[in-house]
Amino acid sequence: MSTASAANVQVKLPDGTLVEHPSDATSLDVARAISEGLARNVIAAEISGTMVDASRPLGELATDDQPIELKLLTSRDEAALSVLRHSAAHVMARAVMRLYEGVSLAFGPVTEGGFYYDFELDEKISEEDFPKIEAEIKKIIKDKEPFERFIVERAEARKLCDDLDQDLKVEHIDTGLADQATVSFYRQGEFIDLCRGPHIPDAGKIKAIKLMSVAGSHWKADTAGRQLQRLYGTAFFDKKELKAYLAQIEEAKRRDHRVLGKQHGLFAINPEVGQGLCLWLPKGARVRVALEDFLRKELLSRGYDPVYSPHIGRVEMYETSGHFPYYRDSQFAPLFGSEVGAMLDAWSQKLEQGTIDRDGEEKLIEAAKVFGVELPKYKLSGAAEDKRNVLHEWQMVHERYLLKPMNCPHHCQIFKAQQRSYRQLPLRLFEFGTVYRHEQTGELNGMLRVRGLTQDDAHIFCTADQVEHEFRATIELTQFVLRSVGLDDYSVQLSLRDPNGDKYVGSEQNWNQAEGALRGVLEQSGLTYHEEEGEAAFYGPKADFMVRDCIGRSWQLGTVQLDYNLPERFKLEYNGRDNQAHRPVMIHRAPFGSLERFTGMLIEHFAGAFPLWLSPEQIRVLPLSDKSLDYAVAVAKQLDEAGLKVTVDSSGGKVQAKIRNAQLELVNYMAVVGPKEAETGMVALRDRIDGDLGSMPTAEAVARLKQEIQSRQVRQVVQTSFAAAAVDSDAIGNEY
């Protein structure tokens, strides 16, 4: 082994072998020295854990005298797919610029399923334009031109973007990249883009690419900012993978809970009832009841106490909790006991916003008098704050209510309703609490995002040193619940505060303590978890369960949140062993999240075919003909008495048709009964999945089903072979 001379670099390959190359050699050259085939397959390189272009001279990348640790990435490496897709985004942008005038490029990162590029251009791109854009993309790919990287000083970069008429890039250099001395660009033929990289060696590596959709977006995600057009696409190393991906999208569409919910009579949303307000149809309601009964029983056995609270509460309570001012825009407007209450509220808001003049105030004072509201203390020349305080006194008289947007304040009041001793803690209060939130119209989505929802909510009030144990117990509860419905692929997102954010309440010390407690338990639990800064609730950090369903999609379901804030605001106290008043810690938790969202997710996960224990129709009795109808009804009665969800198909058709209907309606079991069964007291049991099981005594069929229910068996869940690519957007992209 010789020491590398100044003109050479030493390269250490993953298997530990050391090779020496000239310092201007690239990763591709290293590959070529191993084999031509490898060189053809190299997509990018990983040097000491950082992804770089395979065409970067290794000399640039050596940081010290140590050998360069090089890993050549080929299409077999997951990370390479992101590089490919980002390059595909460049190719797509290049095609768009060839076809359209005046295109301003924004950003073009990779996503979980592919990539997109945001453009500003006057002409509207529609799906009808896709074939011509794709044709242009194919031309670019066929030319196999290389991606070339070059570095320039910031001022020069600005001029380059300006010369290219890329004003969004210019702006980004001025703002987002103000602290960068130099920036990198990538050139591919005539196409030059400010970009961090890395990229594939040449466009020919893209073997399968498809434009997916076009949608609106905003420059730097600011809704008030410039409107852009976002073109989505996806790319793969071979056509088979693309085909599998498209099949997965089709599968997801087939499972859409809105379609299945309608088809199977599970739920309905009707504009006359109201946007985002879910009607649970009888079959959907049965699923919900099964979930509720299951969880209620579980919670009771785990030391929870059931409580109930009303659907409305006084605004003052939500002012105390801090929710009202903070979330005013996403709550339904307050309800007023009287007209004058509404007037005072509008008045107070105008004062707050400064949108009222003296003349307006005088008129309102006169109007208030008509309603018997005298305001001698209201000084027209006074400060808005003082005026609002005067109005507030009357607002206490003319009550304002809010449709309950969350259950926490009510549960705090339940805590306060009685004297509390440390001996009673932890106090675990649970309720299926229905809350209402005025979500933006564009956010509404079937059962997944609604305006009226029922949380499987509970609040645990405990001492500081019980927090860890209680948090661990709720994590375990959530795991148990997920396992019960057959969801076992999940991880936890630990949502922390944004260190620079200002939306949070509570002391620095409490936050650190809370975040530390959550992290500690997760560390010990062995669960896979990752931390997200800036995702915390305004009152405390939270741990959210991110669940992957059977076709690889991620859902945010159960949540556990720590709260040192509400106990403070509501001045909650318990009497400690030392006979002093102490402040409890509060844990919010909901293993389902909401019944709506959880059920919607389950519909998609099971493609409407619920496991027996959750099924709205567990068994259907099919008489061979009307002659067997009486026996069928008798069997159904027997099954019903055994606690099974049973129906009888009394329609006039042939049994084949009845079976077909039951199969299509996803009934778990069918009991076919004819003269033979009537004579012997049997049923011919048919399983939706395994088909005819033959005749057996009715009691045997009951026992079989009850066993399956009791064990909460989950059968036949489609498993996808397709795994969504892991995205490391920090590593790749032109967003810097």
Place this chain on the structure above:
RNA sequence: GCUGCUGUAGCUCAGUGGUAGAGCACUUCCUUGGUAAGGAAGAGGUCAUGGGUUCAAGUCCCAUCAGCAGCUCCA
């Protein structure tokens, strides 16, 4: 809320400025059967709503409402 697309029977969808259609489902009748579709007849529409253009509008234009996709948001 923003941008774009869509709105015809309970459902899925045809309908090219000139009298509103199909399949499934539904109702009635016939059929009485053995593990994924028996037959016949019938009923069902203010073509999302409101304006406009036209001799004539489901069809073209505008507005509103709702849905969908994406953006933004999610206590």
